[in-house]
Amino acid sequence: MPRFKPYSYEQMLMIPVDLKSQLQPGTFEFALNEINEIVGEMGLSVFDGRFRNDETGAPADRVSALQKGFSTDSLDRRKEMATPQWIDVSKLSFSVLMLLEHPHLMWFPRNWPGNELGIALKYNKPVYDYFCLKAPDSRTWLNDLVEQAGDCRQSTVRQCEIAVMKRICDWIVYVYCPEEYDKQPFLKWNNDELLCLADFDGKVIADIGSGTGRLLEQVVAAAKTVYAVEPIERLRRFLRSKFSAHRGKFLVLDGLITDIPLSDKVCDLVLAGHVYGDAPEAELRELERIAKAGGMVILCPGNSDLDNDGHRILVARGYQWSTFHEPVDGAKRKYWKTV
Numbered sequence: 001m002p003r004f005k006p007y008s009y010e011q012m013l014m015i016p017v018d019l020k021s022q023l024q025p026g027t028f029e030f031a032l033n034e035i036n037e038i039v040g041e042m043g044l045s046v047f048d049g050r051f052r053n054d055e056t057g058a059p060a061d062r063v064s065a066l067q068k069g070f071s072t073d074s075l076d077r078r079k080e081m082a083t084p085q086w087i088d089v090s091k092l093s094f095s096v097l098m099l100l101e102h103p104h105l106m107w108f109p110r111n112w113p114g115n116e117l118g119i120a121l122k123y124n125k126p127v128y129d130y131f132c133l134k135a136p137d138s139r140t141w142l143n144d145l146v147e148q149a150g151d152c153r154q155s156t157v158r159q160c161e162i163a164v165m166k167r168i169c170d171w172i173v174y175v176y177c178p179e180e181y182d183k184q185p186f187l188k189w190n191n192d193e194l195l196c197l198a199d200f201d202g203k204v205i206a207d208i209g210s211g212t213g214r215l216l217e218q219v220v221a222a223a224k225t226v227y228a229v230e231p232i233e234r235l236r237r238f239l240r241s242k243f244s245a246h247r248g249k250f251l252v253l254d255g256l257i258t259d260i261p262l263s264d265k266v267c268d269l270v271l272a273g274h275v276y277g278d279a280p281e282a283e284l285r286e287l288e289r290i291a292k293a294g295g296m297v298i299l300c301p302g303n304s305d306l307d308n309d310g311h312r313i314l315v316a317r318g319y320q321w322s323t324f325h326e327p328v329d330g331a332k333r334k335y336w337k338t339v
């Protein structure tokens with residue numbers, strides 16, 4: 001019989017970080033590193049006196065090495081890594097950003113490490129012009145970014161373009177190749193996790209932030225009417241095509257989770273998957289507003305398997321919850337409440 005080591009999930013996960021690839025051109029940390037490499041330790045010997053380990057102690061890390069490891073750039077890179085990389089954006093032209101839609105330009109993160117966005121836009125004038133025309137309110141911000149961008153070599157510009165595209169890879173997939181999102185293995189969680197929560201037969205159902213319709217696939221046939229609310233036009237077109245067999249009872253609407261284009265108390269079931277959390281209170285108020293008395297709001301998946309603020313707010317509002325397995329990503333939570 002094999003004798004396996006006991007395994008504990010209660011342990012810290014150590015993730016390897018490639019420091020070289022953390023140091024991106026155009027950042028303060030990159031410049032600092034270059035100077036360190038060229039002129040040596042840049043007078044950091046002032047710290048040497050703190051280390052008296054030359055004969056007996058363990059070797060210490062150089063201060064310059066610590067600088068690299070804890071740079072703000074490194075922290076921002078980790079945030080970028082959190083964006084799922086559903087396609088290899090390094091193969092795409094930066095012009096793909098001209099497929100982005102108005103909501104995306106409103107949601108653009110304002111904290112670009114090392115002005116990667118400014119550099120990429122400076123060298124891609126048509127994309128810059130498109131952004132300014134599509135979102136005139138952002139013109140001042142975009143203009144400042146481009147003005148702050150220095151002159152760069154073509155290789156640096158390309159690195160910046162790829163860094164920007166990686167950070168918004170999910171948005172690029174929605175507007176460029178939504179079928180790639182639809183194929184993602186993490187969407188293949190067990191349908192019973194949704195179906196066991198309510199009876200969908202003959203019901204009026206709204207799904208907010210429908211994406212490619214993962215939640216609706218399971219319930220559309222039984223439903224009386226389905227409202228698929230989705231702010232991205234490219235996804236709305238995808239939904240209309242994917243569910244064309246249900247035309248007549250499958251209505252696709254433009255809207256936000258904080259601004260749903262439906263009257264009060266019209267739905268038996270209000271669904272939302274992978275969309276709750278940016279403004280929890282406002283979102284839950286709106287989801288519950290469109291549910292009939294006795295109707296149900298279901299978030300599936302509603303959250304990561306964490307007792308974070310999003311979770312606490314749901315529990316305080318009377319939501320029940322349980323954990324289930326989502327392929328690739330692991331444990332997720334679903335939440336439901338009768339209104």
Ligand SMILES: C[S@@+](CC[C@H](N)C(=O)[O-])C[C@H]1O[C@@H](n2cnc3c(N)ncnc32)[C@H](O)[C@@H]1O
Binds near residue numbers: 214229258
């Ligand atoms: C990760 S996808 C989830 C799609 C689908 N519900 C699912 O579970 O697979 C998030 C979707 O929510 C949409 N979305 C993002 N922000 C939104 C908002 N504020 N209001 C409504 N939908 C939003 C996105 O366009 C995208 O289609």
